[in-house]
Amino acid sequence: MRCLKYSIVAILFAFPLQLSAQVDKDDIDKALDINALQHPYLYFTEGEKQEMIQRIESDPESRHIFEKLRAQCNMYLHMPVEKIIPQQGKNTRADWSEYDRNGKWENYYYGNRDRAFDLAFVYQMTGEQKYADKAFEFADAFCDLTTWTVRAHEFPVIYSRIMPWNVPDDQVNFNFDHRNGDAARMMAAVYDWLYPGLDEAQRDRIRGALIEKVVTRVRGDYEFHWWATAYRCNWCGVCNSGVGLTGLALLTEYPQLTDIVAESYNRINSMLNELGEDGGWQEGGSYWRYGIHTSTFFADALNRLTGSKYNLFENERLKSNPVNFPIYLSLPGGRSLNFEDSGGGGLVGNSHLINKLATETNSKEAAWYRNDFFGEGNDIFDIIWPRPKMEGSPPKNPSIHFRTIDWWVMRSDFKSSEKVLVAGKAGMNNDPHHGHLDIGHFVVHWQNEYFIRDIGKDGGYDEKYFDDMRFDYPQASSIGHNVIFVNGEKQISGKLRKQSWNLEVGGDVEEFRTSVELDYVRMNPTKAYPNKELQEWKRHVVLEKPEITVVLDEIDAEPGSEIEIRFHPGVDFEVRDGLVFLEGENGKMALIPLSKENLIIKPDKHACQFINASNRFFWVDYFDTEIKSEENKTIVATLIIPIDNSGEAMEISSSKEMQIDASGNVTVSFSRKGESYSYNFENRKGGLVFKD
Incomplete structure (x- = not known):
């Protein structure tokens, strides 16, 4: 079965799945009435603008957003516009020079771009020419840049990056990056919104920059841009959206640019086809947001201009589960799970994105997520794309x-911080861009804290983090995740730079069950390792709701092997009396291992220093349950349980017991607060299976 499965995967890799037919220039030409276009038209027309003005007057949320924006823009009216472009550093992710560190070029880039965008919108809403005039000053300064691509993504830095899925290794052109895509998207809107308030030369200035820095860099040259076919990478959406919106914004002058509009539609649609059947995205939450969010701007503009003839919101993968991924990654306290490089600092998505997805897909879940998890909007597009009217x-x-993608989340409900959440992942080690070597890994979140955590991308990015060196960093290596090691053998990547793909590297979720009382998952991460030391590993995780976690690891290796079961605490911890005390700000937990074989708990820490002159050195704590195997199969259970005090932890530990009968069935039991708990695993062909 495994051979058949990966043969199918290999075929899909060679010929990416397409869920709908490709469109071409002629299709877009027939769907557009270019002669009827009159700026503004990308996101709203002159007539539709009146509805927005009325919304600002009548809706407190929209009024607050606009009043704050106008106040800021009134300040911008008096702000001098810097005309001298600062020098950009050569190593902006390494901070070797003052130019890398001082942020002056970045302030020039983002400051001029963002102020032009804000002022252009205020001009549209007020009709006051002073805002258009000042917006053009900032836009003119931004257009004066020789490139809208940032140094971190130019040849000297990005050339050695491992290319993601569906991208050939031989890449030498890097003249258009996702920052350029963002700039194209925003300057297309600036051009559209300012058009009525500009004279010919001013229009030509912005139009010329869009042609020079967007159109001529990409049009007809997609085969030389790696992101063009990187359908499982957020760059695909960001870059193609910027290019497509530029084409749409310039249609009245260059109707031939419907060719890049068609390209953007096809490529973004292919990216959306790579969403999982449940809405999952392998890069993680923040990169789901970046790719989907930026694609939504192009999707909205094209949908409107073609009268819904070409509507990316109808993509089956997106329409079926528009917000499943952000909802299930959400944590109480306004945070999100931070697997891979996703960060996890806030909720996945933003209010206007969820507004739009809810409205376009009629998703009650999206409406609920928007209204129950996000407060008032704070963005221009919260006015353009208002809250959904439906009940969530x-x-x-x-x-x-x-x-x-074989990720999983187990919990009692979405909002309570007093109930334990356990989440983890299997899947394939085939995302060298933002993926980690973390198959079989899991975290425990409770009382708004990680008691067992994922260190994520702690420390940020540097110039080597996306090269083969990536997997030497604890952040991306298996050594920095809650997995197991046999004689030090680590997990491997299915792709290294300029090496063939190995599509069999990774693991599976073999079974997942969920009920009101209890959730269970069984993972087999064996093939994530070279298997020179580890013969097989299965990990069972049980969440007895609302708060008891039981982990059972079946590890097959030669007798005498050194086995380490690793955990990264997210709170203060102390190893004592054969268990680990975990103490957070609002609660305590005990981590209690048990096995029929002798074990010890050993604390240690990773030394972390990114290749960056400004980044601090820091330690990352972890501890291992260590066992020297006596037989071919070693079984280790780990209890992770909230406690009131250390005395309760000791009582639980003293009552713990593991029994293995003659048939190989395993029972893990303990007592807590006068109640007895027992978890039974039946030995079947192929390993243990939990009996609930």
């Missing part, structure tokens, strides 16, 4: 297995 409702089950 949460998903029926708070736990999920994302089947395509």
Whole structure:
């Protein structure tokens, strides 16, 4: 079965799945009435603008957004516009020079771009020429840059990056990056919104920059841009959206640019086809947001201008589960799970994106997520794309297995911080861009804290983090995740730079069950390792709701092997009396290992220093349950349980017991607060299976 599965995957890799037919220039030409276009038209027309003005007057949320924006723009009216472009550093992710560190070029770039955008919108809403005049000053300064691509993504830095799925290794052109895509998207809107308030030369200035820095860099040359076919990478959406919106904004002058509009539609649609059947995205939450968010601007503009003839919101993968991924990654306290490089600092998505997805897909879950998790909007597009009018409702089950990417989340409900959440992942080690070597890994979140954590991308990025060196960093290596090691053998990547793909590297979720009382998952991460030391590993995780976590590891290796079961605490911890005391700001937990074989708990820490002159050195704590195997199969259970005090932890530990009968069935039991708990695993062909 495994051979058949990966043969199918290999075929799909060679010929990416397309869920709908490709469109061409002629299709777009027939769907557009270019002669009827009159600026503004990308996101609203002159007539539709009146509805927005009325919304600002009548809706407190929209009024607050606009009043703040106008106040800021009134300040911009008096702000001098810097005309001298600062020198950009050569190593902006390494901070070797003052030019890398001082941020002056970045302030020039983002400051001029963003102020032009804000002022252009205020001009549209007020009709006051002073805002258009000042917006053009900032836009003119931004257009004066020789490139809108940032140094971190130019040849000297990015050339050695491992290319993602569906991208050939031989890449030498890097003249258009995702920052350029963002700039194209925003300057297309600036051009559209300012058009009525500019004279010919001013229009030509912005139009010329869009042609020079966007159109001529990409049009007809897609085969030389790696992101053009990187359909499982956020860059695909960001870059193609910027290019497509530029084409749409310039249609009245260059109707031939419907060719790049068609390219953007096809390529973004292909990216959306790579969403999982449950809405999962392998890069993680923040990169789901970046790719989907930026693509939504192009999707909205094209949908409007073609009268819904070409509507990316109808993509089946997006329409079926528009917000499943951000909802299930959400944590109480306004944060999100931070697997891979996703960060996890806030909720996944933003209010106007969720507004739009809810409205376009009629998703009650999206409406619920927007209204129950996000406060007032704070962005221009919260006015353009207002809150959905429908009643929202949460998903029926708070736990999920994302089947395509093999991530899983187990919990009692979406909002309570007093109930334990356990989440983890299997899947394939085939995302060298933002993926980590973390198959079989899991985290425990409770009382708004990680008691067992994922260190994520702690420390940020540097110039080597996306090269083969990536997997030497604890942040991306298996050594920095809550997995196991046999004689020090680490997990491997299915792709290294200019090496063939190995599509069999990774693991599976073999079973996932969920109910009101209890959730269970069984993972087999064996093939994530070279298997020179580890013969097989299966990890079982049980969440007895609302708060008891039981982990059972089946590890097959030669007798005498050194086995380490690793955990990264997210709170203060102390190893004592054969268990680990975990103490957070609002609660305590005990981590209690048990096995039929002798074990010890050993604390240690990773030394972390990014290749950056300004980044601090820091330690990352972890501890291992260590065992020297006596037989071919070693079974280790780990209890992770909230406690009131150390005395309760000791009582639980003293009552713990593991029994293995003659048939190989395993029972793990303990007592807590006068109640007895027992977890039974039946030995079947192929390994243990939990019996609930």
